[in-house]
Amino acid sequence: MDLSDHEQSVSMPAGGARRGGSGVPGERRKQRVSMADVARLAGVSSQTVSRVANGHPGVIEATREQVLAAMRELGYRPNSAARALRYGQFNTIGVILFSLSSTGNSRTVEAIATHAAAQGYAITLIPIDVPTQDNVLGAFTRMGELAVDAVIVIMEIHLLDAGTVQLPPGVHVVVVDSDAGDRYSVVDTDQADGARKAVRHLLDLGHRTVWHVTGPGTSYAGQRRTQAWRAVLEEAGRPVPPPLRGDWSAESGYAAGLSLAGEPDCTAVFVANDQMALGLLRALHERGRSVPGDISVVGFDDLPEAAFFVPPLTTVHQDFAEVGRRCVQNVLRQVRTRGGARPGTDLVPTRLVVRGSTAAPRS
Amino acid sequence: MDLSDHEQSVSMPAGGARRGGSGVPGERRKQRVSMADVARLAGVSSQTVSRVANGHPGVIEATREQVLAAMRELGYRPNSAARALRYGQFNTIGVILFSLSSTGNSRTVEAIATHAAAQGYAITLIPIDVPTQDNVLGAFTRMGELAVDAVIVIMEIHLLDAGTVQLPPGVHVVVVDSDAGDRYSVVDTDQADGARKAVRHLLDLGHRTVWHVTGPGTSYAGQRRTQAWRAVLEEAGRPVPPPLRGDWSAESGYAAGLSLAGEPDCTAVFVANDQMALGLLRALHERGRSVPGDISVVGFDDLPEAAFFVPPLTTVHQDFAEVGRRCVQNVLRQVRTRGGARPGTDLVPTRLVVRGSTAAPRS
DNA sequence: GTCCACCATGTTCACGTAAACATCACGCCG
DNA sequence: CGGCGTGATGTTTACGTGAACATGGTGGAC
Numbered sequence: 103m104d105l106s107d108h109e110q111s112v113s114m115p116a117g118g119a120r121r122g123g124s125g126v127p128g129e130r131r132k133q134r135v136s137m138a139d140v141a142r143l144a145g146v147s148s149q150t151v152s153r154v155a156n157g158h159p160g161v162i163e164a165t166r167e168q169v170l171a172a173m174r175e176l177g178y179r180p181n182s183a184a185r186a187l188r189y190g191q192f193n194t195i196g197v198i199l200f201s202l203s204s205t206g207n208s209r210t211v212e213a214i215a216t217h218a219a220a221q222g223y224a225i226t227l228i229p230i231d232v233p234t235q236d237n238v239l240g241a242f243t244r245m246g247e248l249a250v251d252a253v254i255v256i257m258e259i260h261l262l263d264a265g266t267v268q269l270p271p272g273v274h275v276v277v278v279d280s281d282a283g284d285r286y287s288v289v290d291t292d293q294a295d296g297a298r299k300a301v302r303h304l305l306d307l308g309h310r311t312v313w314h315v316t317g318p319g320t321s322y323a324g325q326r327r328t329q330a331w332r333a334v335l336e337e338a339g340r341p342v343p344p345p346l347r348g349d350w351s352a353e354s355g356y357a358a359g360l361s362l363a364g365e366p367d368c369t370a371v372f373v374a375n376d377q378m379a380l381g382l383l384r385a386l387h388e389r390g391r392s393v394p395g396d397i398s399v400v401g402f403d404d405l406p407e408a409a410f411f412v413p414p415l416t417t418v419h420q421d422f423a424e425v426g427r428r429c430v431q432n433v434l435r436q437v438r439t440r441g442g443a444r445p446g447t448d449l450v451p452t453r454l455v456v457r458g459s460t461a462a463p464r465s
Numbered sequence: 466m467d468l469s470d471h472e473q474s475v476s477m478p479a480g481g482a483r484r485g486g487s488g489v490p491g492e493r494r495k496q497r498v499s500m501a502d503v504a505r506l507a508g509v510s511s512q513t514v515s516r517v518a519n520g521h522p523g524v525i526e527a528t529r530e531q532v533l534a535a536m537r538e539l540g541y542r543p544n545s546a547a548r549a550l551r552y553g554q555f556n557t558i559g560v561i562l563f564s565l566s567s568t569g570n571s572r573t574v575e576a577i578a579t580h581a582a583a584q585g586y587a588i589t590l591i592p593i594d595v596p597t598q599d600n601v602l603g604a605f606t607r608m609g610e611l612a613v614d615a616v617i618v619i620m621e622i623h624l625l626d627a628g629t630v631q632l633p634p635g636v637h638v639v640v641v642d643s644d645a646g647d648r649y650s651v652v653d654t655d656q657a658d659g660a661r662k663a664v665r666h667l668l669d670l671g672h673r674t675v676w677h678v679t680g681p682g683t684s685y686a687g688q689r690r691t692q693a694w695r696a697v698l699e700e701a702g703r704p705v706p707p708p709l710r711g712d713w714s715a716e717s718g719y720a721a722g723l724s725l726a727g728e729p730d731c732t733a734v735f736v737a738n739d740q741m742a743l744g745l746l747r748a749l750h751e752r753g754r755s756v757p758g759d760i761s762v763v764g765f766d767d768l769p770e771a772a773f774f775v776p777p778l779t780t781v782h783q784d785f786a787e788v789g790r791r792c793v794q795n796v797l798r799q800v801r802t803r804g805g806a807r808p809g810t811d812l813v814p815t816r817l818v819v820r821g822s823t824a825a826p827r828s
Numbered sequence: 829g830t831c832c833a834c835c836a837t838g839t840t841c842a843c844g845t846a847a848a849c850a851t852c853a854c855g856c857c858g
Numbered sequence: 859c860g861g862c863g864t865g866a867t868g869t870t871t872a873c874g875t876g877a878a879c880a881t882g883g884t885g886g887a888c
Contacts, residue, residue, distance in 0.1 A: 136874055147838045152876050162836060182612045183549035184874035187843050192546065192612070194589070201575065203769075208571035212564065215592045224611055226557070227588040229578045248587055249545045249555070249612055352773040381773045406566075410715040410744040412775050499844055510868045515846055523866060547844035550873050 135176045144172035155180060186249060195433060196250035196273075198228040200257050204350065205405055206422055207256055210278065213426025214254060221434055226250055230257075252433045254278065258322050259286060274436035276429050279323050283447030287436070289428045293323050296418040296452035297330035300372045300400040303416070303454055308462045309370035309398065311340040315358040315382065317374040318349045327374050327402060343367075348374060352381035359385025362397070369397055369463040376401040376408050376417055383411055383459070394461035404455055414457035424450045498539045507535035518543060549612060558796060559613035559636075561591040563620055567713065568740075568768055569785055570619055573641065576789025577617060584797055589613055593620075615796045617641065621685050622649060637799035639792050642686050646810035650799070652791045656686050659781040659815035660693035663735045663763040666779070666817055671825045672733035672761065674703040678721040678745065680737040681712045690737045690765060706730075711737060715744035722748025725760070732760055732826040739764040739771045739780055746774055746822070757824035767818050777820035787813045 137155070141148040146169060153161050154169040161169075172178070186192045195218050202208045215225040226248060252274040259280040277286045304312045314331045317324025328345060335342045346361055348354040355378025362368050363386055373379040379401035383393060391397055393413055401408060401417035408415040428448055436444070500518070504511040509532060516524050517532040524532075535541075549555045558581050565571045578588040589611060615637040622643040640649045667675045677694045680687025691708060698705045709724055711717035718741025725731050726749055736742040742764035746756060754760050756776055764771060764780035771778040791811055799807070 137876095138874080148874085149839080149876070150837060152874095153837090156876080158876095160836060165836080181550070181874050183546050183555065184843090185876090186546035186612070187544070187550050187845090187873090188875045188877090190843075194612070202565070202571045202578075203575060208565045211590070212566060212592055215565075215590045219592065225590040227574070227578045227590055229575055229582065249549070249557070352770045356773055377770055380770055384773045384775050384777075387775050407715045407740055407743055407770075410719055410747045412747050412750050414747075500846095501844080511844085512846070512869080513867060515844095516867090519846080521846095525866065528866080544844050547873090548846090550843090550875090551845045551847085553873075 134181070135178045136181065137178075139176055140169065140172045140178045143176060144169045191251045191437075192249040193222055194224045194226055194250050195430070196226045196228055196248055196253045198230065198253060198255050198257070200230050202227075202229065206403060206420065209422035210256060210426045210429075213423040214430055215426075217427050217430040218434075221430065223251075223430075223434065252276070252437050254429050254433055255280070255286075258320065274433055274441075276433040276436075278425060278429060279321070281322055284445050287432050287444050288447040289425055289432060290447065290449060291323070291420045291422075291425060292449035292451050293326035294330040295449070296402060296420070296454075297327040297372065298334050299452065299454040300402065300418050301331050301334040303456070304370040304372065304398055304400060304460065305334070305338055305340070307370075307398065307460060310463075311335060311343060311370070313343045313362060313365070313368050313371045314345045315348045315355060315371065315373040315378055316345050317378075319347070321350075324350075324374055327372075331372055348378045350375055350377060352377045354378055355381030356385045358382055360389065362386070363389035363391050370399075370460075371397060372400050372402075374402055376403045376405045376411075376415060379408075379415055379417070379459075380411055383413075383415070387412070393459050395464065398460040398463070400460060408455075409457060411459070413459050416457045416460040417455055419453040419455050421450050421452070497544070498541045499544065500541075502539055503532065503535045503541050506539060507532045554614045554800075555612040556585055557587045557589055557613050558793070559589045559591055559611055559616045561593065561616060561618050561620070563593050565590075565592065569766060569783065572785035573619060573789045573792075576786040577793055578789075580790050580793040581797075584793065586614075586793075586797065615639070615800050617792050617796055618643070621683060637796055639796040639799075641788060641792060642684070644685055647808050650795050650807050651810040652788055652795055653810065653812060654686070654783045654785075654788060655812035655814050656689035657693040657696075658812070659765060659783070659817075660690040660735065661697050662815065662817040663765065663781050664694050664697040666819070667733040667735065667761055667763060667823065668697070668701055668703070670733075670761065670823060673826075674698060674706060674733070676706045676725060676728070676731050676734045677708045678711045678718060678734065678736040678741050679708050680741075682710070684713075687713075687737050690735075694735055711741045713738055713740060715740045717741055718744030719748045721745055723752065725749070726752035726754050733762075733823075734760060735763050735765075737765055739766040739768045739774075739778060742771075742778055742780070742822075743774055746776075746778070750775070756822050758827065761823040761826070763823060771818075772820060774822070776822050779820045779823040780818055782816040782818050784813050784815070 137148040137151040141151045144151065146165060150161060150165060151169055151173075154166050155173075195214070197211055197214060199207055199211070202211060211225070211227070218225050228248075250273060254276045256278045257280070259277050259282040275286055277288045278290055280286070280288055280290070282288055301312050312331065312335065314328060316328045319325070332342055346358040348358055355373060358373075358378065359382035362371060362382070371382065373382055379399055383399060386393055386397060393399055399415065401415045402420070404417045404419035408417050428450065432448065435441070500511040500514040504514045507514065509528060513524060513528065514532055514536075517529050518536075558577070560574055560577060562570055562574070565574065574588070574590070581588050591611070613636065617639045619641045620643070622640050622645040638649055640651045641653055643649070643651055643653070645651055664675050675694065675698065677691060679691045682688070694708075695705055709721040711721055718736060721736075721741065722745035725734060725745070734745065736745055742762055746762060749756055749760060756762055762778065764778045765783070767780045767782035771780050791813065795811065
């Protein structure tokens with residue numbers, strides 16, 4: 103396929119003298135093929151072309167065919183900038199997040215993109231390298247200039263709340279992973295319920311108490327899981343062991359596992375995500391503590407790989423696809439009704455998946 | 466933050482009578498604040514506002530301040546649709562891919578987004594659910610209408626080559642994971658070299674030959690890894706065991722592992738990615754074959770978790786960030802020079818990371 | 829047969845921005 | 859002291875699209 107000089111060939115519609123004279127080659131080109139070009143070739147007005155392009159009624163079949171033929175011949179494609187200008191909207195949703203590297207984020211984004219596409223919306227990604235205030239602010243400022251009708255924020259919203267940051271007006275917002283349900287539309291996995299299921303599962307198996315490896319302190323999701331873990335233990339009147347601080351990485355889970363291996367009392371652990379659970383399993387394995395013989399382990403996320411850990415990991419399944427779906431649904435409702443943010447929190451349920459890493463304690 | 470009625474308040478700039486009369490509320494709103502609004506408040510022409518907005522010289526300091534103040538007061542944000550229309554470009558790169566779920570893809574996309582942002586470009590994601598011809602075509606048709614100056618295709622380009630599909634003219638393309646270097650700009654990890662390193666590492670350790678678990682047959686990357694594996698064995702004059710077909714998933718690796726556990730001759734395996742290696746490790750573990758004691762295993766990708774497999778996985782490190790960086794660099798060069806595709810393949814080197822899953826065979 | 833309604837199509841205009849050109853005032857130089 | 863260049867700012871226009879209104883021709887009803 104020859105892409106090297108197509109612009110020349112299409113930017114000079116048949117017989118078209120360059121407007122404004124001066125045939126300087128570097129001049130700003132007339133962008134591709136416009137309705138006017140099609141109209142000229144088809145021998146109709148550009149309004150008729152517009153009608154055909156948008157499937158409006160009131161165009162006689164013969165004319166329509168003629169226009170379609172001209173479109174094909176010239177390779178006409180509508181100019182979305184002009185469309186957006188005309189309509190005042192872009193049919194695009196912005197997604198602002200720290201990182202795509204976490205499975206949860208990338209799967210959520212994927213679901214968002216898929217559902218948005220089904221609704222005729224495109225997704226614009228705004229990743230933020232380092233979650234500093236400045237970068238967040240910068241991203242939002244950029245966001246304001248971006249061609250975006252709405253924004254989905256996948257991160258802790260409090261990072262935006264220093265007062266100087268202002269969400270651009272006229273842009274609708276849905277937030278994931280945050281407790282800002284009183285000010286924004288929030289869609290999130292039901293972290294607390296998931297954690298409760300995990301801890302109760304371990305207690306039900308007969309463990310006296312459950313240890314815990316946390317996520318990073320900055321993560322709202324992590325905090326909720328830790329809170330729920332503590333709450334379940336307290337409700338059940340069990341001792342609450344000191345939580346081990348993790349950061350979502352397998353490495354931090356490994357470190358936690360090394361510590362736990364030295365705790366003879368420990369028979370059960372709830373790890374705040376599967377990657378840390380992987381590191382923890384390895385540490386326990388290295389130290390000769392068997393899972394689930396000596397220690398039961400529950401993770402969170404249900405990575406596709408979790409079933410293939412050694413042993414297969416019991417974990418809390420998150421439905422990222424559903425989270426993405428609801429984000430899109432919610433934000434598009436706002437867009438379509440021209441409504442503002444509707445505060446409220448929409449929680450997606452979790453499911454405990456029991457595999458081989460949990461068992462009753464040795465009596 | 467009150468988002469519920471901001472549009473009303475900003476859509477009626479001070480003293481502005483609604484053009485066209487009829488105050489029907491549902492009417493298409495004058496989109497937010499325009500340069501004209503700012504100009505009116507600042508008491509200058511809109512052209513001066515434009516000059517200030519774009520940092521052009523030739524505006525006296527006092528005037529500039531006045532305009533900036535008016536911008537702040539009205540919360541002016543430039544309209545990117547109008548800008549794009551005016552300039553004929555969108556400052557946006559489209560990324561078309563099948564899935565974000567694979568680590569490689571999501572990390573590549575992340576790098577693309579980051580580097581694009583640094584260059585003032587946004588990223589629009591076009592995921593394709595099912596890699597059928599129709600969907601691909603649909604995506605590209607949509608792409609043509611999308612506000613995109615260039616496209617990065619992260620998939621096998623031959624899926625586009627059935628003749629009916631036509632890349633929209635005027636859109637620059639870079640391809641990842643494909644062998645279309647003769648027609649497109651291709652940026653990719655040096656799959657063959659990585660696979661060679663893996664296989665040679667095993668041979669160097671003294672293994673007589675190396676078994677192989679492939680990726681899906683449709684994957685170009687997978688094919689290249691398999692070809693290189695075969696080539697190294699043939700060059701070394703070693704027997705070439707029948708490859709076991711995988712599909713990137715841990716589950717398929719597990720199945721392959723179960724087969725291999727029954728091959729007494731097998732002392733070394735090169736698995737085409739880390740996730741399959743995980744499944745394979747578990748299968749071998751289950752069947753009581755020790756790694757690396759009985760069988761050495763090498764993966765591909767170097768997931769962050771690979772160091773925490775049991776045992777830690779020797780694998781080929783892919784630099785996804787670099788792939789993303791080069792994609793952006795390449796495609797933006799095309800955009801800026803208005804040049805067409807520059808056929809050619811840009812290979813990013815790999816690195817063998819030796820961990821605990823490989824050792825010399827038991828003699 | 830005449831008038832009018834209706835339908836296909838054309839014309840005008842605005843969306844917000846910014847390049848190109850126009851204007852106007854001031855100051856410097858001869 | 860007059861003319862002209864220079865620099866600040868205003869005016870015009872085009873980018874591509876599509877709603878609103880205009881036009882013009884045809885057929886049916888009286």
